[in-house]
Every structure is written in C-alpha cells, then in structure tokens.
Amino acid sequence: MMDKKVRVRFAPSPTGGLHLGGVRTVLFNYLFAKHFGGDFILRIEDTDQTRFVEGAEDYIFECLKWCGLTPDESPLHGGPYAPYRQSERKEIYRQYAEQLLKDGHAYYAFDTPEELDAKRKEIPNFQYNHQHRLALRNSVSLTETETAKLLEKNVPYVIRIKMPDNEEVRFTDMIRGEVNFHSSQTDDKVLLKADGMPTYHLAVVVDDYLMKITHAFRGEEWLPSAPVHILLWKYLGWINDMPKWAHLPLILKPDGNGKLSKRDGDRLGFPVFAMNWTDPKTGDPDSHREIKGFKELGFLPEAFLNLLAVLGWNDGTEQEIYSLDEMIEKFSIERVHHAGAKFDYEKAKWFNHEWIKRLPVTSYQLRVKKIFEEKGLVITDDEKFVKVLELVKDRCTLLTDFYEQSVFFFVAPSTIDIDSIKPKWNENKQMFFVELIRAYELLQQWQHDDLENTFKEIAAAHQLKSGELMLPLRIMLVGGKFGPGVFDIASVIGKDETVKRIEYTLGLL
C-alpha cells in the first residue's frame, strides 16, 4: 500500500498533435492514479520557445476531454501547485540551478553552440563530459576571477550538471526492474539554457518535487536520461521524495523500423493523432495539411482507449474489451510489457466495431447525426433514426460507415443494380411484383411479419419460391446487394416509399 496519496503527471510539450503514444502515456498514468484513488496532473512543458506551436495546448485539452481523461490539476483546471505551465515558472528553476552551482554539482559553461558543433565535428564521439570538460570554456576550467569577469560582461552562458566520472547509477523501474548506468556514459547535460529557461532535465525534477509527484511514468525514450534525473534528485537533497519510475514501451510502426510517427499515418493510411491536427506553421508546404485523427475518422473514445490500453498491457486473463472503469479496476503497471509494440490498424478497427455493437446507439446517435449532416443528409425523425441505427450497427466498423449503410432508409437509392435482376427476370416475376404492390397498398398493418407473410402468399400463388424474389426486392429497395433484412427495411421506410421504389424499378426492367 502507498503511504502518500498517489500523484502522477503527464507533461507534454505543446509542439503539435497528440499521438497514440502520448495518449497511451496519459492513459497509463491516469489508470494508475485512479486505481489508487490518486490525482492526475497535467503540466505543460513549454520551455523550448523555438518549438512552441500556437493552439497545441488547447488541442491537448480537447483530446483529453474527448477521451474522458480529465486532469485533477492543470493550467486549465487550476490546482494548489500552480502555475502548471513551465514557462510561467522560469524563476523557480534558476534558484535550484544556483543551489547546484553552489554545491559544486553544476557549473557555468560559456561555449557557444557553434563552438560545440565544431568540436563535435573535430573530435569523434565528442561529449561534454569529464574527459573534455577541462578543455572547454567553463567555470571548472577557468579560474574564479575569469569566470566572474565573463559573468560580469554578460557573456551568454548555460549551467550544466557536473556528472561524476566514475559512479554506478542504479534504480528500480516498476516495469523493467533494476536498471544500471555508468555516470561516465552521460555528458554534462545543460540544466539552464542561455535564455534562462530550464531544460527538461532540470524542470522535470524540480516540478515533480514541488508538485509532490509520487510516480513518474513516461516513454522509454527517457530511459537513457534517467540517471541525470536521479543524480539531480540526489544533489538537490530530495532523494527520499523521488517518485517511483516506470518507462513505458514505445509504439512502433506497423511495417518495420522505428517509432510510430505522424508521417506513417499518411503513408499507411491510418490516423496517428487522437483528433485532427493542422499545423499552423507556414513556410513548410507539407506541414499545413490536416492530419487525420481517430475521432474524426469515426472512432469511439471507448474503443480508442481500449485499443491503446491493450497495446502493451493485459491483466493476464483473456479479456480484451474493457470500459474505462474496468481498466481502472484491473490496471497494474507491473503488467505492462517490456517490449515495444507494432501498431495494428486492423485490430484497432475491430475494437471500434466491438464498441459500436455493444454500446446503445443512443450514446453515439448525435455524432452519427452530425456525420450525416456533413454529407448533406438532415435527420428529422429521431425515432426512425434510432431504429435504423439499431438495424445496421452490426455492419459498421467506424461511425462514418453508418452513412452508406443507411442512406437508403432516408432517400431512394440513386442507382439501381439492375444487372443483378435482369438475367433471371421474366413475365411471371413481373406479375408477382405488380400484384405485390396491389396487396401492399391494401395492407392495414405495416409490420415486418405482415409484409413477409403477404409476400410469401403471393409468391406461392405464382408458384415462385420466395427466395428468388427477395433479391430483386432488396435491389429495388436499397439499390444493391447489401443491407439488413428486406422486410425490416420496408417496414421502416413505410408503405408509400416501398411501393414507389418497387414501381420505379419495374419501370426500368
């Protein structure tokens, strides 16, 4: 059991759309926190002013809202540890950087980016570390007075961590167990940049401490820099408050090599973002195009979360379909897989199909209605609409599929697959349909069974098997060989429309 209240955070930088991996990181954080009755904090890591993208932060909130993963604290929702935007906490970080400086765990470095680039070119495998530190321009290699002079002259500087040259850094990862790094393998990371902003390394430690984060879950790409963070926790004197770590496996491209990226979506024809995203940056002609999201493509948030959850996690049973509440109940970080998982869009669609089938149509009725409206079909009769949705839901994988699966309930088919009727058409069948129309017009009741019985009686009278007449009827009503039961369709569209459609096709034959 936990002695402190569980507090986790998701800390995106507002640089673009929220992709699958990001949402899954949110999900796992959220599930863990809620499982233990804890809090989920959203912090915006906007310390890189060169990468700031207009609208990205709002977009992140929109995505979380759609998913139903509401933060307990965030720049939007407020909270006791505000501000939650790192750019607004700038002064806080400096104070801790100075503490590190004072304690000898950090130093000033005056090298310009250009100088460092040159070094990297000149020296193979160059690292700003104990090996090269003394040959560079910093407060370790320079005398105190030289350093003071540079500082006084306002020469731009960064503050770097002074990595020990021979120390074993080990920690326990909740997913991977014991992990070891040698301190000499990591360079002296910049903590505070020349513009006074902290880098991720400093900011994440300071904020996690100040915000009383108990568990830090993040993508596996952070594993190599974990030793820097751990050392920082130690140097700042907070080691006993350090959160427990877990590094989540990556989501990989379906077809091969590497981390899933937004370009893979276009290339392979599936979404990688939660919702549509358009990069507002101009200049790059490629970046202005809208990138499709799961939401707009017709995914249900329930399905989206579900498919993400089981990409790298399972509860050890055969269960695959989980509601958010079930996930919260059953989630455990220890059962998260160690290896990266290739994303499979076919399986993703299967999840959506399952959720469409098991959720009441009324829960997504409004969204489907909007999709119809976008295609120019306005729904006025909600009762009929729900009936239709119920009839066709089994054959819809995406919400957008509802349109073509059910337009014919609302407007007569624009084309009739007449070629599928013609070859087996004859006088007798013609007579049958003429009589069917007459009989249907006289019908008092317009229910499925009445329609079917009448149909069969007349077929028998004409010595025709009803089976060979059902396909023509279907084509007359929907235009082709698809859709739910013919009498279901007829009963929903009503007598006038049914008769009209039969007559229309008869005229074509």
Add this chain to the structure above:
RNA sequence: GCCGCGUUGGUCAAGAGGUUAAGACGCCUCCCUUUCACGGAGGAAUCACGGGUUCGAGUCCCGUACGUGGUACCA
C-alpha cells in the same frame, strides 16, 4: 561508434523449469443467412540463433544476431 532497453505465429499476446505453448486481430474452409454483415464450427501459422545450468528450458546464465531508444542550449 558508444551506452541502455528489448526479442513467443504476419500483428497484439498468455506463459514466472515439467502445458497437446492460451486467447485475440488478420487470413482460409464450412454452417447460418437465397444480400451484406453479425453469430457459430474448424484450419494454417510461433518460442531469433549458439552455448551452458538442469533428470527436464519459451521460462535461469553467457554469448551472438537482430530490433529499438538515447547520444542537442528538443522534449
């Protein structure tokens, strides 16, 4: 290159020394349905490789290969 992490069918994966190595997606066959789906029944397909340890290894150890991440005043 160096460092880290990983490796069970095409994909997601169960498995914690002894199993006929689950299940799901996808694929194939059949049944249901005189449409298309849904549903049902079957099928093909797997422990990366090499060494150990052990009576016995997918499971433990070592090595190799492969994959992946990091190696920025980006996160």
